[in-house]
Amino acid sequence: MVDYLISIIIFLPITAGLLTYPISKASKRGARLFALAVALIELCLGLYAYSDILSKGTGAQYNFVEGPVAWIPGFKGIDYYVGIDGLSGPLVLISALLTVLVIVSSKDLISKNQGAYYSLALLFEGFMMGAYTSLNMVLFYVFWDIVLLPMFFLIGIWGGPRRKYAAIKFLLFTFTAGVFILLAFISIYILVPGNTFNIPELVGKIPLTLQPLLALLFFIGFGIKLPAVPFHSWLPDAQVEAPAPISVLLAGLFKTGSYGFIRFSLVLLPNASAEFGWAYIAFGIVTMFYGAIVAMRQKDIKKMIALTSISHMGFVLVGAFSGTVAGISGAIFEMFTHAASIGVMFMLSGYLYELRGTNDIAVIKGLKFTSPRFATLLVLGSMAAMGIPLFSSFLAKYLVILGAIQVNLIYAVIVIIPVIIVAYLLWMIRRTIMTQPESTAKHHDIGTIPTLALMIYFIPLIATLVVPWLLLGMTDPLAEALVKMLPAR
Amino acid sequence: MDIPIILTGTLAGSALLLPALDIAIGTKTNRTFSAYFTSFVMAISLALVLLSATSVIPLGESAAPKLLQNDFMGLVFAIIVLSVALMVSLSSIDYMRDEPNTSIYYSLLLFTSLGMILLSFAADLLMVFVAWELMGIPTFILVGYRKKDPNSNEAAVKFFLLGALSTGVLLYGISILFGLTGSTNLAAVAAELSTLDASMMPMLAFGVILAIAGLGLKLSIVPFHMWIPDAYEGAPTTVSTLLSAGTKKAGFVAAIRILAVAFPLLKLDLTMALAVIALATMTLGNLAALTQKSMTRLLAYSSIAQAGYMMIGLAVLPSNLGLTGLLYHSFNHALMQGVAFLAAAMISSRFSKASLEPYEGLSRSMPLTSFSLTIALLGLAGMPPLSGFWSKFILFTAAVDGNLTWLAFAGLLNSALSLGYYGLIVKRMYVDEPSSTQKVHEPVGFALLLLAASMVVIITGIYPAPIYDLTQKAVLAFVP
Numbered sequence: 008m009v010d011y012l013i014s015i016i017i018f019l020p021i022t023a024g025l026l027t028y029p030i031s032k033a034s035k036r037g038a039r040l041f042a043l044a045v046a047l048i049e050l051c052l053g054l055y056a057y058s059d060i061l062s063k064g065t066g067a068q069y070n071f072v073e074g075p076v077a078w079i080p081g082f083k084g085i086d087y088y089v090g091i092d093g094l095s096g097p098l099v100l101i102s103a104l105l106t107v108l109v110i111v112s113s114k115d116l117i118s119k120n121q122g123a124y125y126s127l128a129l130l131f132e133g134f135m136m137g138a139y140t141s142l143n144m145v146l147f148y149v150f151w152d153i154v155l156l157p158m159f160f161l162i163g164i165w166g167g168p169r170r171k172y173a174a175i176k177f178l179l180f181t182f183t184a185g186v187f188i189l190l191a192f193i194s195i196y197i198l199v200p201g202n203t204f205n206i207p208e209l210v211g212k213i214p215l216t217l218q219p220l221l222a223l224l225f226f227i228g229f230g231i232k233l234p235a236v237p238f239h240s241w242l243p244d245a246q247v248e249a250p251a252p253i254s255v256l257l258a259g260l261f262k263t264g265s266y267g268f269i270r271f272s273l274v275l276l277p278n279a280s281a282e283f284g285w286a287y288i289a290f291g292i293v294t295m296f297y298g299a300i301v302a303m304r305q306k307d308i309k310k311m312i313a314l315t316s317i318s319h320m321g322f323v324l325v326g327a328f329s330g331t332v333a334g335i336s337g338a339i340f341e342m343f344t345h346a347a348s349i350g351v352m353f354m355l356s357g358y359l360y361e362l363r364g365t366n367d368i369a370v371i372k373g374l375k376f377t378s379p380r381f382a383t384l385l386v387l388g389s390m391a392a393m394g395i396p397l398f399s400s401f402l403a404k405y406l407v408i409l410g411a412i413q414v415n416l417i418y419a420v421i422v423i424i425p426v427i428i429v430a431y432l433l434w435m436i437r438r439t440i441m442t443q444p445e446s447t448a449k450h451h452d453i454g455t456i457p458t459l460a461l462m463i464y465f466i467p468l469i470a471t472l473v474v475p476w477l478l479l480g481m482t483d484p485l486a487e488a489l490v491k492m493l494p495a496r
Numbered sequence: 497m498d499i500p501i502i503l504t505g506t507l508a509g510s511a512l513l514l515p516a517l518d519i520a521i522g523t524k525t526n527r528t529f530s531a532y533f534t535s536f537v538m539a540i541s542l543a544l545v546l547l548s549a550t551s552v553i554p555l556g557e558s559a560a561p562k563l564l565q566n567d568f569m570g571l572v573f574a575i576i577v578l579s580v581a582l583m584v585s586l587s588s589i590d591y592m593r594d595e596p597n598t599s600i601y602y603s604l605l606l607f608t609s610l611g612m613i614l615l616s617f618a619a620d621l622l623m624v625f626v627a628w629e630l631m632g633i634p635t636f637i638l639v640g641y642r643k644k645d646p647n648s649n650e651a652a653v654k655f656f657l658l659g660a661l662s663t664g665v666l667l668y669g670i671s672i673l674f675g676l677t678g679s680t681n682l683a684a685v686a687a688e689l690s691t692l693d694a695s696m697m698p699m700l701a702f703g704v705i706l707a708i709a710g711l712g713l714k715l716s717i718v719p720f721h722m723w724i725p726d727a728y729e730g731a732p733t734t735v736s737t738l739l740s741a742g743t744k745k746a747g748f749v750a751a752i753r754i755l756a757v758a759f760p761l762l763k764l765d766l767t768m769a770l771a772v773i774a775l776a777t778m779t780l781g782n783l784a785a786l787t788q789k790s791m792t793r794l795l796a797y798s799s800i801a802q803a804g805y806m807m808i809g810l811a812v813l814p815s816n817l818g819l820t821g822l823l824y825h826s827f828n829h830a831l832m833q834g835v836a837f838l839a840a841a842m843i844s845s846r847f848s849k850a851s852l853e854p855y856e857g858l859s860r861s862m863p864l865t866s867f868s869l870t871i872a873l874l875g876l877a878g879m880p881p882l883s884g885f886w887s888k889f890i891l892f893t894a895a896v897d898g899n900l901t902w903l904a905f906a907g908l909l910n911s912a913l914s915l916g917y918y919g920l921i922v923k924r925m926y927v928d929e930p931s932s933t934q935k936v937h938e939p940v941g942f943a944l945l946l947l948a949a950s951m952v953v954i955i956t957g958i959y960p961a962p963i964y965d966l967t968q969k970a971v972l973a974f975v976p
Contacts, residue, residue, distance in 0.1 A: 079961050081965050152880050174923065174927060178919050179916060179919065189908060194901065196896075198896075
């Protein structure tokens with residue numbers, strides 16, 4: 008079975024997703040439990056793969072490799088070729104975990120047409136796994152693009168009042184991102200000797216003259232997905248209109264953007280990445296500041312989280328292109344902690360809407376008195392999003408800042424970002440939690456199972472702070488290997 | 497086995513016999529006899545061609561080798577046009593149920609199919625011309641089939657006038673080629689042209705350009721596209737399906753056969769001209785489709801845009817990869833555009849309106865049709881891993897390979913642009929609420945036909961190797 012571990016990780020949720028809808032016709036509860044069971048199996052598989060790589064310390068190479076097997080034998084280079092390394096391992100694990108939690112919480116937050124909903128959520132998970140583990144560019148593109156469809160329907164059917172607009176905008180923006188990526192892939196195939204789409208065979212082969220143009224194509228394509236300012240405008244709409252559990256999954260979707268930056272821009276184009284590192288870092292810094300500053304004046308808590316999320320993505324860009332071990336490790340670390348911390352915040356915003364019927368910060372008052380459990384979780388979640396040393400999001404940001412400073416002291420300006428985030432999240436907490444409730448407000452809190460499910464988000468955040476090796480053991484070998492590939496500064 | 501001759505006998509025989517048989521056998525109570533008979537003939541022909549393509553039945557020498565050439569290129573296009581013809585005749589069972597004189601309709605359908613088959617295998621310029629007319633003339637009548645409907649009449653007249661013009665232009669081109677070489681057989685023309693005096697080169701270019709312009713009308717390439725939206729909208733939608741998915745493909749095979757002979761010899765840069773036509777065709781088609789309010793017009797413009805992608809294959813012509821992509825995309829486009837048009841036909845006949853309004857919330861009242869239409873539209877947009885993605889991918893790869901990276905980029909941007917309207921239809925079906933509470937019945941047979949075709953789109957997308965291999969085989973056999 009271990010021989011086909013990754014294929015199982017990819018195709019188990021896809022097959023299950025196709026089965027969930029017919030099952031829901033017989034029993035809605037059955038479909039939910041089925042989806043949950045599949046997600047749990049998936050999590051176990053992810054944990055197995057992760058712990059195996061971690062214990063062997065082989066994060067720098069591809070593990071559990073399958074293939075290459077020709078997909079279209081007549082067309083050389085299109086192969087089924089998958090594997091996990093120190094970059095995809097943490098992402099596979101956190102995506103599997105988030106899917107389980109999303110399915111648990113969806114019971115309370117999603118009411119209509121549950122069968123189709125779980126079906127799409129599982130399909131989404133499978134396609135994401137495919138994108139993370141593909142070692143062939145065409146295979147990657149197929150998964151990277153098809154993943155938009157379940158998300159389009161999830162936003163469009165279960166979303167908020169402006170869902171129609173948000174869904175189509177999401178689809179058009181992210182599909183357009185693929186245009187640039189596919190052109191880059193085809194150019195690599197034709198112009199690099201060897202005619203192959205396999206990433207491992209292309210490392211170090213791309214001619215210097217070709218790299219800047221490809222870097223630009225990758226920057227636009229992955230920048231839209233990340234999303235980096237100025238390509239970000241689809242994101243707040245999609246995030247705000249998506250129902251809370253879907254926002255959590257959607258936060259996972261931009262990781263395919265940051266993943267692409269590291270897997271393709273950094274690994275395949277080391278010279279261009281070193282030469283134009285300053286440009287990536289500049290965009291990263293602009294993205295960070297834009298996200299944080301615009302978040303500051305949001306009235307809607309969900310929009311505030313969405314913009315915080317954009318700001319966090321800036322850290323990934325800065326870290327990855329700092330070209331230092333600490334920076335690259337920090338970037339992957341940031342992707343991991345972002346998934347958990349932003350995920351829990353989105354989920355909380357969903358519960359808040361259930362409790363109060365609104366996400367407007369100015370209207371919500373006195374959560375401390377009416378919903379103590381929820382208020383506690385919101386404080387913890389905010390702390391995770393701020394990067395306070397109780398959680399490993401602190402460590403991720405610290406590593407990125409460390410990496411950036413090693414390159415140039417000017418980049419130290421990014422230490423301001425966590426300060427801004429702390430400022431507005433604290434202000435949000437002061438207004439929603441630390442105030443007196445309206446006299447008519449009754450005690451109304453979230454149930455035990457949702458509370459426990461929400462607590463689980465903090466486990467990876469605390470575990471990786473207490474024992475950073477759990478994550479750095481995966482990412483450091485990879486980061487060291489990458490830094491060796493980059494030309495000397 | 498001599499496929500073209502057998503098919504000629506079968507199709508011509510059934511086309512001639514059908515009206516008589518209908519009078520003898522069909523009764524007033526059983527008006528669907530012709531439909532089932534035609535579908536049966538198409539299915540048998542398609543089965544024969546498929547068996548031959550998978551080498552179960554060996555493809556022998558033609559009995560008339562100077563006129564018809566039994567090759568895989570012809571087989572691939574025969575599969576395409578017969579699949580479309582089969583889909584059209586099956587869907588007409590429901591769509592044309594209340595029309596008079598259906599035996600004539602089906603007879604004309606058989607004649608058109610015969611023309612398309614002959615065109616697929618034609619090895620002689622005169623055969624190309626005869627097949628062209630055999631394919632064209634029945635479609636003029638089919639477009640005007642609803643003789644009391646002014647739109648249908650207008651469409652037929654427009655189509656006929658431009659069709660007659662294009663025939664004239666094509667014939668002029670053929671006559672110049674004949675004048676230069678003294679032969680109409682394509683192989684002989686090629687042999688003669690290789691020794692052609694350089695001073696005659698402008699004449700050859702003129703002849704080829706005229707031939708392409710003549711064919712261009714059916715290919716729906718810019719600037720010969722003006723008739724398309726009106727004709728497709730006015731004609732019964734099943735006939736529009738035939739025009740868009742069927743006769744257009746037959747036009748492409750003729751263009752491939754003529755250009756493949758002339759292209760290597762032409763000293764002037766036809767690549768750039770064809771690339772610009774490809775760019776103009778896809779961009780204009782997509783931009784115009786974005787603003788359409790009627791589904792048939794939208795699909796008509798989308799069909800123009802798709803012809804633009806296929807033109808990439810002609811622009812990079814000496815390249816085998818481009819030709820493979822063209823064949824592959826012809827197959828995919830026929831299937832997907834067929835599903836889209838037929839779904840539109842069914843929906844507009846159920847709601848008695850051709851606008852986009854009935855699509856709102858359609859997934860609830862017509863789940864199977866909505867699903868099939870979604871697959872077809874996303875496939876047309878090039879969403880992986882549907883089959884439309886692969887053929888576009890190969891075309892774009894061929895463009896980059898042929899130093900036309902800008903064309904590949906334009907094609908990719910056009911794909912994203914096309915999602916603007918394809919995606920909006922999908923959004924209407926799944927995201928929007930129904931605007932009326934009108935109860936509609938989803939005809940099961942029709943919906944299952946669409947579902948089966950869309951399943952082919954999905955399956956050949958996930959496992960594209962067989963069709964890719966077949967098209968590659970056709971190209972390698974054709975280009976020595």
